[in-house]
Amino acid sequence: MSAAGSPARRVPRGRALEALALAAGAVALLLVPPQLSESVTFNVGLLLVFAVAAMGLHLLVNWAGELSLAHSTFVGFPAFCVAALSAKWNASPILLVPVGIAVGAGIGGIVGLAALRARGVQVALVTLAAGVAINEYFFNREWLVGPPGGTSVPTPTLFGLTFDSSKSLYVVVWVLFLLAVALMWAVHRSKVGRGLLWVKTHPDAAAAAGVPIAGYRMMAYGIAGAMAGLAGAMTTVWVQQLTPASFPQSTSFTYLLVVVLAGPGMVGGVLLASVSLFGVPLFITSSAAFFSYLGPVSLILTLTTYKAGLNGFGRQLRDGLRERFSRGHGPATPAIPSAQESR
Amino acid sequence: MSSVVVNGFFVGLIYGLLGVGVVLTYRGSRVINFAFGETGMIGAFVFLDLWTSSHLPLALALIIAVAVGAVIGGATDLFVVRPLRREPRLTVMVATYAVASLLLVYGGRKWGTNPVYFPPLVSGGGIHVAGVAVQPQQLLILGGSCALLALLWAIYHLTPFGLKLRAIAIDPYAAGLVGVNVGRTSLLTWALAGAVASITAILIAPLVSFSVFYIDQLLLRGLAAALIGGLFSIWGAFAAGISIGIVEALVQYKSPIAGIADVIVAALILAVVLIRPGGIVKSA
DSSP: OOTTSSOOOOOOHHHHHHHHHHHHHHHHHHHSGGGSOHHHHHHHHHHHHHHHHHHHHHIIIIITOOOOSOHHHHHHHHHHHHHHHHHHHTOOGGGGHHHHHHHHHHHHHHHHHHHHTOOTHHHHHHHHHHHHHHHHHHTTOHHHHOSTTOEEOOOOEETTEEOOSHHHHHHHHHHHHHHHHHHHHHHHHSHHHHHHHHHHHOHHHHHHTTOOHHHHHHHHHHHHHHHHHHHHHHHHHHHOEEOGGGSOTHHHHHHHHHHHHHOSSSSHHHHHHHIIIIIHHHHOOOOOHHHHHHHHHHHHHHHHHOTTHHHHHHHHHHHHHHHHHHTTSSSOOOOOOOTTTTO | OHHHHHHHHHHHHHHHHHHHHHHHHHHHHSOOOTTHHHHHHHHHHHHHIIIIISOOOHHHHHHHHHHHHHHHHHHHIIIIIGGGTTSOHHHHHHHHHHHHHHHHHHHHHHHOSSOOOOOOSSOSOOEEETTEEEOHHHHHHHHHHHHHHHHHHHHHHHSHHHHHHHHHHHOHHHHHHTTOOHHHHHHHHHHHHHHHHHHHHHHHGGGSOOSTTTTTTTHHHHHHHHHHTTSSOHHHHHHHHHHHHHHHHHHHHHOOOTTHHHHHHHHHHHHHHHHOTTOSSOOO
16 A cells, blocks of 8 residues: 555556566666677667667657758767867867767757758758758868868776777767667657647647747757767767768668658667668678668568558557566556557 | 850759659659669669660660669559558658669669769760860750650640649649549659659760769759759759759859858758749749
């Protein structure tokens, strides 16, 4: 009995197992990669950085209904800013992560401002043009990108600790990754998350209810930019030697493919899609035809046959497991999907 | 200065042709086809193989390459666009990018990723316009573009198929209600766009560094031409492409700063979206 005298709420067994599985997954993600080779650890770190950037676009596309084909620029510009400042001040790039987030939010807001007036495919073209223009103009400036070989940033340090290998630095990237997941979870559950969903699904109703549509759209671009800025700063911390070739415009399309493959929902689908579209080519460097065609063919098949995306598949799987674990433990609690999940 | 304008004009023809290709599928399906460039790339490489390696007559190689483009375009509609007809346009757009990736993988594995020599389709001394030597291949692009636009105009305005295309461009749902077979018309539209993609790539290949990635540097200009032209107007896209080419050449001449051309294209797109969101030509 609770203090108020009412029966204590039991956490459904399925949900408890889910939380346990997530915690186990996070711990495994922390402990396993550093046990493997330096190059595998480095690639896992790259995958985490990519997933953080993709989460930002996921919020923009799948939660807010907006679009950006400039996401690679959202990542690259803050990365170069952090690298340039780190090299100039001889400061640890880890300390400059907030700068990357702020620059990312700023550039996201600027592109968002340009996209506000556009509608439909115009948004795609406006953001693509903005991304290409920033890439071609700023990524050719030596004061930002450094010499042709790229800017070398100082070895990352924090609280007197020096991270001079991928294995030692991995924990920093892991913490930043978890921070990004937590931020996404918090936004998803917040008034902002509900507002974004409302603006996406029923903009007229939202406007009638007093939701500032333009403000929310701008906020979506700003948050997406901030997440991309975090990913950019993480790139600088992790890679430590950046050139303009590190952020090709085509990566913006890869991010978009990832979030469309993920589908509406939380970040689980984004992580799976990142693994399949970015991680598989990263870890399997085989030149066999099968692996070359795997990405585009699986994407086309997923888009055309299973339209709810990986998040939809995950929800089906989860509901099935919950139902299974609820059997024999009293009446099953009907799963009430959150507003965003029920889309 | 006039030589800059002439050069910009011929570069603009390339952008205009790409813009026309984008408009064709947008009119029929409300989809920006990101596989347009890659479809043309496959057609152009097939043409190159048949013409230079298999020594087929130019006309026959051209016909086969155009047919390959049409088949790829039709297959894109049949297997990718049609199953997604009821999905958000963003999903379809992303799916066309997946098709582009697939074609890119195929092209890269078959023909490699390095630029190849693409011989000019015509030879000769060329002519001089405003003190600028205009190559025969540039003149061919001009003539080919005009012929292509005339052909498209004839298809759209003089044939029953064109009438259906225009009806679908205005309102696909209403067109279906009055008996237009929307599915078949969409298939033919995508096949037509695929054929145009092949012709475009074959025309411009000798003038650019041609590789499987040739569209990367041209994609934004082609899309900008389509957007500025109003997304529905073939002539508008073509005229916008030429305008972009000339403006770009003039700006680069006045201030030769790296990346300035892309800033100008972005500014043009932004200006159109802010001032005239429907594009410079409003037509369906």
